[in-house]
Amino acid sequence: MPLGNTVDSTDPDSEAAVKTELRKLQHQYHTLENEYKIYCDEAQHLIRRQGDEISALLKEHKEIDTDMLLLNSDQNVLQDGTDLMEMKSLLESKDKYDRLIKKHKEHMSQLDTQIKEIEGKIFEKRKKMGGPIGKQRQTASMQKHIRVQESCLQQATVRFDKLLAKNTALREEIEDHRFWRDKYGNFFHKISRELCLQQQLMNKLVEQATEAYDQRSEALARALAVRDRSQKDKALFNTEVQELLRIIEHDHKLRNFMMHKSHERSVAEDDELKVAKKKNTEQRLIERVGGDSIESYQTAYQRVVELTGQENVDVIRQQFMENEEKNFAYFSYINELNNETEMLQEKIQKLQGEILQFQFQNKQLNEDRHAALKSLEMTLERTTLQANDLERQYRLTCKSLDQLKTGVESLFTKMNCDPSSIVDKLGGSQGITDFNIVQYIGILEHKTSDLMMALACLGMKEAEYQDIPPTNPLLGGSSLLSVVQDIKVDVPSAMEGSDADPAEILEWPLDLKSLHDKVLQKVLFKEELCKGMEGSKTDRGVRDGRKTLKNL
Numbered sequence: 001m002p003l004g005n006t007v008d009s010t011d012p013d014s015e016a017a018v019k020t021e022l023r024k025l026q027h028q029y030h031t032l033e034n035e036y037k038i039y040c041d042e043a044q045h046l047i048r049r050q051g052d053e054i055s056a057l058l059k060e061h062k063e064i065d066t067d068m069l070l071l072n073s074d075q076n077v078l079q080d081g082t083d084l085m086e087m088k089s090l091l092e093s094k095d096k097y098d099r100l101i102k103k104h105k106e107h108m109s110q111l112d113t114q115i116k117e118i119e120g121k122i123f124e125k126r127k128k129m130g131g132p133i134g135k136q137r138q139t140a141s142m143q144k145h146i147r148v149q150e151s152c153l154q155q156a157t158v159r160f161d162k163l164l165a166k167n168t169a170l171r172e173e174i175e176d177h178r179f180w181r182d183k184y185g186n187f188f189h190k191i192s193r194e195l196c197l198q199q200q201l202m203n204k205l206v207e208q209a210t211e212a213y214d215q216r217s218e219a220l221a222r223a224l225a226v227r228d229r230s231q232k233d234k235a236l237f238n239t240e241v242q243e244l245l246r247i248i249e250h251d252h253k254l255r256n257f258m259m260h261k262s263h264e265r266s267v268a269e270d271d272e273l274k275v276a277k278k279k280n281t282e283q284r285l286i287e288r289v290g291g292d293s294i295e296s297y298q299t300a301y302q303r304v305v306e307l308t309g310q311e312n313v314d315v316i317r318q319q320f321m322e323n324e325e326k327n328f329a330y331f332s333y334i335n336e337l338n339n340e341t342e343m344l345q346e347k348i349q350k351l352q353g354e355i356l357q358f359q360f361q362n363k364q365l366n367e368d369r370h371a372a373l374k375s376l377e378m379t380l381e382r383t384t385l386q387a388n389d390l391e392r393q394y395r396l397t398c399k400s401l402d403q404l405k406t407g408v409e410s411l412f413t414k415m416n417c418d419p420s421s422i423v424d425k426l427g428g429s430q431g432i433t434d435f436n437i438v439q440y441i442g443i444l445e446h447k448t449s450d451l452m453m454a455l456a457c458l459g460m461k462e463a464e465y466q467d468i469p470p471t472n473p474l475l476g477g478s479s480l481l482s483v484v485q486d487i488k489v490d491v492p493s494a495m496e497g498s499d500a501d502p503a504e505i506l507e508w509p510l511d512l513k514s515l516h517d518k519v520l521q522k523v524l525f526k527e528e529l530c531k532g533m534e535g536s537k538t539d540r541g542v543r544d545g546r547k548t549l550k551n552l
Helices: 001-010 010-070 074-128 132-289 295-306 313-414 420-425 437-468 478-484 513-551
Strands: none
Touching: 010 074, 132 313, 132 437, 313 437
C-alpha cells in the first residue's frame, strides 16, 4: 500500500491498519537492521577469522618452505640416508632375531615333546617292571653298576678338576707369556731404536773421523807446502843473504879502503894543513919580511890529483859526496835486510809451532776417535748380545704359544665347538691367534661344563628310573674319596671289551665322539642287564633311550 494514500485516508480503521502496518514495517526495519548488524558482525568476524587463517597458512607455508629447504640440504640428505641404512640394518637384525626366536621356540617345543615321550616311556617301563625279586635283583645290580659309575665318575671328576687346575695354570702361563712377549717386544723395539741411534752415532763419528782425517791430510799437505815454501824461502834467503854479505863485505872493504884513503888523505891534509900553516906562518913571516910562497899548495894539489885521478876540484868534491851517499844507502839497505831476516825467522818459528800443535791435536783426535770407536764397538757387542738373547726368548715364547694354540685348536675341533660367537665378535676373522685364545679356552670350558651337565641329567634320569636318590657329578667330587677307597669294585663287562685302558682314557679330556661312544657303552650295558627281564619292549625302550642320547 502507498504511504500517500494511507495519509490521505480519514477512515479510523484505515488509520489503525496504517499504524499497524507502520509498526510492522518499523519492526521489520529494526529486525532487518539488527540482522544487517549481525550479518556485518558475522561477516567481519568471518573476514577476521579468514585473515587469521590466511596468516596462519602463510606462516605454515613459510615453515613448510623452511622445512623443505632444510630437508633438501646435503647434511639432512646424508642424515636421511644414514637413518635409512640404519633402519634397514635394524629391520634385518629384527628379522634375524625373529628367525632365531622362532628357531629356539621350535627347538624348545621339540625338547618338550622329547621330554614328554621320555617321561611316558619311563612311566611305561615302571609299570612293566614286575616282581619284588626281579626288582630287588635289578636294584642290587643297578646299585653295583651305580657304584662303579660313581667311582669312574669320581675319578673323571678328579681328573677333570686337575685338568681345570692345569687349564687355569696354562691360562695364567699364557697370560704371563703374553705379558713377557709384549714386554720383550717393547724392549726389543727399544733396543732396536737404541741400536739404530748407536749406528747413526757411529756413522756420524765415522764421518767426523773421515772429515778429521781429511782435515789432517789437508793440514799435513799445507804443512808440507809451508815447509817446502819455507825451505825454498830459506834457501832464497840464504842466497840473498850471501849475496848481501858479499856486497856488504865488498862495501865494507870499499869503505875501509875509502876510510883508509880518507884517513891517509886526512893525515895528508893535516900534514898539508900543518905545512900550510907552517907556510902561512912562514908566509906571514915572509910577508912580514916582505915575500910569500905557493909551493905547499901545489904539493897538496898534486897528491889529490894522484889519488882521484881528477884535476878538477869540483869533480873531486862531487865524487866524494856521491861516495858518502852510496855508503849511507848501503848501510840503510843492510839494516832493512837484517830486520826482514829477523821477521822471517819469527814466522818460521811460528809455523813450526803451529805444525807441532796441529800434530799434537791430530794425535789427540786420533786417540779420542779410537777410544770412542772402541766404546761404541763394546756397546754394540753388548747390545747385540742382549738383542740375540731377547730374540731367542721371543722365539721360545712364540714356540710355546704356537704349541698351546695347536693343542687348543685340536681340542676345539675334537669337541665340535661352535666358533661363531668369537667370529662375530672379531669381525669375521677365523683361527686361533694370540689375542682370542682365551675366548677359545672359555668356549672349551663352557662345552665341557655342558657335557658334564648332560651327564648329570642322564644320571638323574637313571636314578629316577631306578628309584634311587640322584647324585650330581659336578658337586662334591672330593667327598666321594673316603667312600670309594673302602669299596672294591670290579670293572664291568662293558669296559672289558674296550681297546683302551680306562686309566689311560681318563688321562686326557674326552671329545664329543668319545663321550658319545662311552654313553652308548653304558646303554648297551643296561641293555644286557635288562635283556632277560624286559624282552622286546625293553629293547624298544633302550633304542628310544639311545635315540634320546644321540639327540642330546
